[in-house]
Amino acid sequence: MTIPWYVIGFFITCALFSMNIIPQEVSVLCKEISNKLEIIALAAIGLKVNVKDLVKQGKEVSLYGLFVGTVQVVSAVVLIKIFI
Numbered sequence: 711m712t713i714p715w716y717v718i719g720f721f722i723t724c725a726l727f728s729m730n731i732i733p734q735e736v737s738v739l740c741k742e743i744s745n746k747l748e749i750i751a752l753a754a755i756g757l758k759v760n761v762k763d764l765v766k767q768g769k770e771v772s773l774y775g776l777f778v779g780t781v782q783v784v785s786a787v788v789l790i791k792i793f794i
Contacts (some may be wrong), residue, residue, distance in 0.1 A: 723740075726732050765772050 723732075727737060750779055
């Protein structure tokens with residue numbers, strides 16, 4: 711079993727930040743870049759969803775998708791209210 715390169719990179723980066731080898735300014739920049747890339751990835755996933763195909767799968771699957779989406783939105787709003 712091989713470990714993906716990005717997992718190894720993640721652990722190395724965590725270790726470097728934990729040992730304060732990488733300056734705080736770089737940490738802030740990495741966090742900003744990470745946030746932007748996560749938004750782009752989530753948008754890409756959302757754009758790939760074909761609603762017509764989802765509806766064709768049946769009412770139960772569509773309702774489940776609606777439920778999961780609602781839980782995500784409500785959770786995000788609650789967490790934003792708590793932490794900001």
